[in-house]
Amino acid sequence: MTELRTDRLTLRRWRDADLEPWAAMNADPEVREHLGDPLTREQSDASVARFQAEFDRRGYGWWAVEVQATGEFIGFAGLDEVDDGMPFTGVEIGWRLARPAWGQGYATEAALAVLAHGFDTLELAEILAVTTAANLRSQAVMRRIGMTRDPADDFDDPAAPEGPLRPNVLFRIARGARG
Secondary structure (H helix, E strand, O other), X not given: OOOEEOOOEEEEOOOHHHHHHHHHHHHOOOOOOOOOOOOOHHHHHHHHHHHHHHHHHHOOXXXXXXXXXXXXXXXXXXEEEOOOOOOOOOEEEEEEEOHHHOOOXXXXXXXXXHHHHHHHHOOOOEEEEEEEOOOHHHHHHHXXXXXXXXXXXXXXXXXXXXXXXXXXXXXXXXXXHOO
């Protein structure tokens, strides 16, 4: 499995030591604000098992993200196939960080490394990003990494209940659009 490095971060395979801080992130209502209900420890652990199996099968997926200087696990970033039932198809970029890691540029730094891998190594023609209409922080990261939004692509997530998680925005970037 490919490991990605930036100036400050390592995107790497998941380790058993990541399970506890990952579960704490998934139990944090602020981290889960735009994702849905907090996860149980069992659900959180099962998500890592899925991430690893998908990575092994496809050769890409969700990397664990750690700060190089400290070795601290701070979240995940990576690529995933768009879920079935969505009004579009493709490969989606995403990230999720623990609250103490917010506001330090880590999401942007990790996302840029993931984009480079998606375009340069996987030779993807386009990468998508999706979030709730209310998730302005993630939308700001999407813009910082060069993605653009056409409001005509916005949609209601068919898997989300009525409420703030249903209206979603779609951002895109093509391989040739990178700076």
